[in-house]
Ligand SMILES: C[C@](O)(CO)[C@H](O)COP(=O)(O)OP(=O)(O)OC[C@H]1O[C@@H](n2ccc(N)nc2=O)[C@H](O)[C@@H]1O
């Protein structure tokens with residue numbers, strides 16, 4: 001096979017409960033991931049060495065050196081297989097960069113699936129999941145997709161059945177937020193408040209809303225412990241969230257570490273109208289309608 005194409009979705013966190021800071025610098029989480037229909041595409045072509053090219057809207061914000069997560073994923077896979085392999089990776093980027101939607105993780109997951117196929121390794125899904133967890137906390141979910149609860153750093157996943165399709169609008173922000181600095185701001189705010197940080201707990205009402213496909217209840221139970229930190233670093237996100245609520249969103253939340261804001265709509269038509277309202281009133285410069293859950297990294 002000389003070329004393989006993989007499509008990988010973005011994510012939103014419908015619950016993100018952040019426990020105390022661990023000794024290794026990470027936080028234990030209850031992280032309810034939900035894959036949505038904004039996709040990056042990763043093409044892997046036969047080559048002597050591992051290289052990457054990034055195309056699309058956000059390509060100028062993505063590194064193409066060895067720090068690119070897709071390159072790191074391909075190298076980790078070759079190392080796992082115990083041989084030197086090459087691949088030219090071509091990323092078509094549609095997921096916002098540093099937007100809290102796991103764009104880099106998506107490209108890493110895409111590279112794992114594409115190179116496993118291109119190189120004829122035939123590694124089972126469990127092996128790819130293990131390599132994914134070493135690359136980043138969000139990478140296993142980008143492989144799995146659907147809706148899932150992540151514990152530990154977020155890399156230990158259990159799939160969650162959902163009772164239907166949910167319709168979303170994502171308001172994109174200018175400039176990204178670094179995930180590490182948002183977690184650090186969360187720690188700083190907590191230390192300043194002096195309150196004890198509870199162990200993260202799964203929200204039963206949210207589980208029920210996901211299981212029954214009840215968008216109204218899901219909207220009422222969205223939660224993100226990183227939101228105060230993202231708002232502290234980007235106060236202008238507050239009015240964006242409020243504008244979505246004013247335009248009838250069932251729930252409005254910062255996506256993961258932000259700065260993308262996620263709005264739950266009643267149905268596809270409402271999502272289209274909400275996206276239009278957010279941009280026409282200037283509350284967001286770009287708003288994208290999407291639905292979830294969708295599959296994780298998939299061969300095209
Ligand atoms: C905010 C989320 O996107 C929600 O899904 C993730 O928790 C972040 O996942 P990610 O981007 O894959 O993050 P990683 O590359 O694993 O870690 C980046 C940095 O985020 C912080 N980090 C990440 C995950 C976690 N459970 N606790 C943390 O404190 C750490 O400072 C870490 O150095």
Ligand SMILES: Nc1ncnc2c1ncn2[C@@H]1O[C@H](COP(=O)(O)OP(=O)(O)OP(=O)(O)O)[C@@H](O)[C@H]1O
Nearest residue numbers: 068069097098099100101102103104105107138179
């Ligand atoms: N393939 C890639 N795509 C996007 N960013 C990448 C990639 N490889 C490395 N990066 C770097 O990683 C940083 C974080 O990008 P990413 O888009 O994954 O953030 P994010 O969506 O906020 O992550 P998460 O939601 O998982 O916390 C970028 O600023 C960029 O420098």
